[in-house]
Amino acid sequence: MTNPQQRETVKDIPVVVLEHLTKQYGSFTALNDLTLTLNAGQILGLIGPNGAGKTTAIKILVGLIRPTSGTAKIDGVDCVSDSAKIKRLVGYMPDTFGSYDNMRVREYLDFFGATFGIAPRIRAKRISEVMETTGTEYMKDRFVESLSHGMQQRVGLARTLLHDPKVLILDEPVNGLDPQARIEMRDLLIQLAKRGKTLLVTSHILPELARICDRVAIMTHGKLRAFGTVDEIGRQVSQQRTIESQLVSADQVSNAANIIRQAIEPGADVVEAPDEAIVRFRTALPESELGEVLTRLIQGGIRVTQFREVQTDLEEAFMSFARPQEAIVNKSATVGGAAHA
Amino acid sequence: MLNAMVMRELTTLMRRRRMMALQCGLVALFTLLVAIRWPTDARMALTGTRSQQVFQLFGYGLLVTLLLILPVFPATSIIREKKQGTLALLLNTPLGPWRIFFGKLVAVLSLAGIILAMSFPAASACYAMGGLSLYGDLWRVYQLLMVAALLYAVLGLLVSTYSNSIDSAVRMTYGLVLGLSVLTLGPHYFFQGTKSYLADLGEILYGFSPFGAMMSLTGAGDVGSKGLITKTEVLGQFTMTSLVLSVIAGVWTISRLNHTIFDQARSQGTISDDQTQSVRFFRRLFFLVDPQRRSSNISSFTNPVMVKEFRCRRFGRLHWLLRLVAICAVLSLGLTYATTAGTFDWGVETIGGIMVVMQVALLALITPSLSAGLMSTERESRGWQLLQTTPMSIPRIVWGKLLSVILPLMLILCATLPGYVVMVYIEPGMKLQVQRVVICLAAMAVFAMLLSAAVGSLFKRTAAATAAAYGVLLSICALPLLIWLGRDAPFGHKTVEAALSVNPIAAALSVIRMPGFQDYSLIPANWWFLGIGSIASLLVLLAQTYRISRPQ
Numbered sequence: 001m002t003n004p005q006q007r008e009t010v011k012d013i014p015v016v017v018l019e020h021l022t023k024q025y026g027s028f029t030a031l032n033d034l035t036l037t038l039n040a041g042q043i044l045g046l047i048g049p050n051g052a053g054k055t056t057a058i059k060i061l062v063g064l065i066r067p068t069s070g071t072a073k074i075d076g077v078d079c080v081s082d083s084a085k086i087k088r089l090v091g092y093m094p095d096t097f098g099s100y101d102n103m104r105v106r107e108y109l110d111f112f113g114a115t116f117g118i119a120p121r122i123r124a125k126r127i128s129e130v131m132e133t134t135g136t137e138y139m140k141d142r143f144v145e146s147l148s149h150g151m152q153q154r155v156g157l158a159r160t161l162l163h164d165p166k167v168l169i170l171d172e173p174v175n176g177l178d179p180q181a182r183i184e185m186r187d188l189l190i191q192l193a194k195r196g197k198t199l200l201v202t203s204h205i206l207p208e209l210a211r212i213c214d215r216v217a218i219m220t221h222g223k224l225r226a227f228g229t230v231d232e233i234g235r236q237v238s239q240q241r242t243i244e245s246q247l248v249s250a251d252q253v254s255n256a257a258n259i260i261r262q263a264i265e266p267g268a269d270v271v272e273a274p275d276e277a278i279v280r281f282r283t284a285l286p287e288s289e290l291g292e293v294l295t296r297l298i299q300g301g302i303r304v305t306q307f308r309e310v311q312t313d314l315e316e317a318f319m320s321f322a323r324p325q326e327a328i329v330n331k332s333a334t335v336g337g338a339a340h341a
Numbered sequence: 342m343l344n345a346m347v348m349r350e351l352t353t354l355m356r357r358r359r360m361m362a363l364q365c366g367l368v369a370l371f372t373l374l375v376a377i378r379w380p381t382d383a384r385m386a387l388t389g390t391r392s393q394q395v396f397q398l399f400g401y402g403l404l405v406t407l408l409l410i411l412p413v414f415p416a417t418s419i420i421r422e423k424k425q426g427t428l429a430l431l432l433n434t435p436l437g438p439w440r441i442f443f444g445k446l447v448a449v450l451s452l453a454g455i456i457l458a459m460s461f462p463a464a465s466a467c468y469a470m471g472g473l474s475l476y477g478d479l480w481r482v483y484q485l486l487m488v489a490a491l492l493y494a495v496l497g498l499l500v501s502t503y504s505n506s507i508d509s510a511v512r513m514t515y516g517l518v519l520g521l522s523v524l525t526l527g528p529h530y531f532f533q534g535t536k537s538y539l540a541d542l543g544e545i546l547y548g549f550s551p552f553g554a555m556m557s558l559t560g561a562g563d564v565g566s567k568g569l570i571t572k573t574e575v576l577g578q579f580t581m582t583s584l585v586l587s588v589i590a591g592v593w594t595i596s597r598l599n600h601t602i603f604d605q606a607r608s609q610g611t612i613s614d615d616q617t618q619s620v621r622f623f624r625r626l627f628f629l630v631d632p633q634r635r636s637s638n639i640s641s642f643t644n645p646v647m648v649k650e651f652r653c654r655r656f657g658r659l660h661w662l663l664r665l666v667a668i669c670a671v672l673s674l675g676l677t678y679a680t681t682a683g684t685f686d687w688g689v690e691t692i693g694g695i696m697v698v699m700q701v702a703l704l705a706l707i708t709p710s711l712s713a714g715l716m717s718t719e720r721e722s723r724g725w726q727l728l729q730t731t732p733m734s735i736p737r738i739v740w741g742k743l744l745s746v747i748l749p750l751m752l753i754l755c756a757t758l759p760g761y762v763v764m765v766y767i768e769p770g771m772k773l774q775v776q777r778v779v780i781c782l783a784a785m786a787v788f789a790m791l792l793s794a795a796v797g798s799l800f801k802r803t804a805a806a807t808a809a810a811y812g813v814l815l816s817i818c819a820l821p822l823l824i825w826l827g828r829d830a831p832f833g834h835k836t837v838e839a840a841l842s843v844n845p846i847a848a849a850l851s852v853i854r855m856p857g858f859q860d861y862s863l864i865p866a867n868w869w870f871l872g873i874g875s876i877a878s879l880l881v882l883l884a885q886t887y888r889i890s891r892p893q
Contacts, residue, residue: 111648120641
């Protein structure tokens with residue numbers, strides 16, 4: 001597995017640039033002042049709950065939706081005014097596979113190759129290449145509608161690669177895939193990034209994104225809440241760190257929890273897990289004061305085997321952004337309901 | 342539990358906004374049918390002739406409406422559930438196949454009942470005019486309509502269990518309805534009065550058609566009205582045949598409603614090129630153009646959308662078209678030969694008429710099925726979104742799609758040309774007529790294609806698009822013929838001629854001087870209508886395509 005930070009393909013050439021992008025449907029704001037930049041060869045993971053505005057942003061980039069205001073550019077080409085050029089620059093894979101009845105995989109790819117005006121001889125070669133890349137060679141004679149979901153996703157990816165686009169925009173490429181297919185798709189995306197493709201990927205499966213993305217953008221209710229590398233986002237979230245203390249005996253969990261409660265900020269989260277003989281707590285104390293907590297535990301006769309910080313993962317980061325928004329929405333719904341009542 | 346099934350089906354059907362519009366439209370249509378012939382002066386015909394004339398028009402109108410509207414509901418009923426995955430859920434409940442079947446059947450029949458109930462005010466108006474018997478006329482017409490509704494509902498459900506897609510179910514059901522109600526009249530028309538086994542076969546087939554029964558009920562005379570005695574027991578014959586067919590089809594449908602409907606392996610994509618030489622040889626012999634051969638790349642000079650459309654169709658593939666063309670060519674040559682050899686004493690006009698009817702039937706049946714789903718299939722399968730992200734322009738996409746319909750239609754039209762050539766050889770004086778007929782047919786093909794494509798482009802779902810396109814096209818073909826059935830009484834020559842001038846079938850039949858149509862002069866009025874109609878349809882199609890392609 002290649003770590004995103006280890007890839008050498010990341011260059012400082014901005015390829016996808018969104019500036020103050022807003023889309024409104026009447027009084028409803030689907031996308032609110034979205035600004036972000038993606039460099040060549042990078043993978044951007046766009047995450048957010050349903051209705052966060054991810055697909056709206058993607059559809060603006062591929063020219064299927066017009067923004068209400070703001071600009072979207074790919075490789076310097078405006079997505080609104082120059083949609084003909086955009087079609088050649090971008091390979092778009094929607095969240096649903098657009099299949100045709102009675103069409104074999106090879107015929108399907110041949111058709112889309114022909115729509116891009118690729119000459120027959122070059123097209124045949126190109127189809128073989130993308131089939132090899134996506135591992136779809138063995139299904140070339142199968143009918144597209146008879147393929148499993150995972151196979152269809154691969155064929156969909158092969159289709160987006162046919163005209164050799166600079167940027168790949170993939171809407172939920174791993175959605176509905178089994179674990180093995182998910183791992184294969186992940187490796188495939190990394191391979192493509194290594195070949196210099198710039199990828200914009202949306203997904204609900206956060207650990208997958210964390211493993212492959214150079215940049216992550218978290219969106220809720222049409223707004224960008226956080227943007228950066230997974231570590232940067234983790235740091236944005238973790239004003240408070242989660243510390244885990246592993247004990248020798250489960251009997252001491254309760255005592256340990258009491259000592260910790262006295263040592264850290266009043267009212268802070270302290271969770272006892274007697275089955276695992278672990279006490280977890282969240283704190284904003286600096287390193288020096290954390291050492292004091294450990295000293296107190298040892299002085300209190302608690303036998304500690306490990307005392308470590310738990311890294312904030314993408315899921316946790318996502319939830320820390322999504323939860324407050326949910327609370328706001330729920331609160332306003334309750335107020336509205338009460339007002340109606 | 343049956344009640345729950347019926348309620349669900351009916352609620353789903355009735356809460357659509359389109360159903361409301363349909364019901365309002367039906368009331369307006371039936372009112373119009375009666376209003377057209379409502380007496381305008383104070384005098385009253387005591388014989389009841391006037392009310393009989395109104396009733397005749399009303400009866401045919403009701404039957405045609407029922408046949409155009411009803412079949413789409415049973416045809417899509419089971420296949421839609423199968424596609425949505427709810428059929429598996431239903432079969433997993435304690436309902437059992439027969440309850441599912443009867444639930445769906447009762448729902449469709451209730452809908453038929455609602456359609457018929459919409460006509461009660463108009464029927465009451467007919468009755469109020471006098472000269473009509475409540476039991477002898479009105480009740481028997483409604484009885485015939487309910488029996489027809491039952492038959493086509495059960496057949497639609499049966500077709501639905503065998504179909505693989507919603508639009509193919511609609512296509513097959515309308516084909517079956519057209520075949521059973523109209524084409525069954527053909528042998529009787531041509532062989533009545535002769536003493537041959539063909540005449541007996543014609544008699545039997547005649548009993549399958551609700552139109553034959555309606556003709557005998559409304560006193561319109563026998564089909565073709567050759568001065569022979571009209572059969573009086575046609576209604577009984579139709580009722581019996583329909584009930585027997587309904588029972589058979591019903592049992593058949595129930596036997597299909599189990600796990601076997603899902604028990605199909607995914608296609609492994611067998612390719613003839615990978616099979617043995619003998620298999621390849623037999624497939625070549627059988628198919629001429631083997632649909633399972635490995636296709637070559639789309640050439641640079643070909644419109645890729647056209648090729649895609651051909652490849653996507655089961656029926657539109659070349660082997661099917663070649664078979665169809667071969668059948669058309671053989672039939673047209675056979676008919677012409679039969680006349681030349683003196684087997685039938687029909688005359689060149691009648692043979693020409695048969696060929697025109699055959700071609701028109703093919704065009705009316707095939708064109709909407711090829712053309713109506715051109716846009717809606719893309720939208721339904723989400724392929725449109727992908728096409729929008731390719732550099733292909735809208736006119737090129739539309740042209741590619743239309744080409745995929747034009748080519749099969751040209752093949753069908755060309756298939757009967759040998760027959761016409763032989764006809765002109767026998768009767769050189771008919772050269773001009775034949776030329777005009779060919780123009781009429783070509784104009785009809787273009788009109789039917791553009792009209793179906795335009796109507797279909799207004800819908801998101803292929804089944805709705807196909808049903809609407811069939812409805813509109815068959816209305817244009819059938820409604821003027823209703824007026825024609827009432828020629829001389831109640832309608833005058835001018836009214837009939839004006840009504841027929843929009844009908845492409847009538848235009849071709851009048852040009853070939855088919856008995857019954859030879860007195861009407863329908864061209865160039867019909868060509869003007871078709872021309873303007875085609876241009877308007879093309880504009881609607883382009884406008885709608887631009888509308889759905891525009892970024893939101």
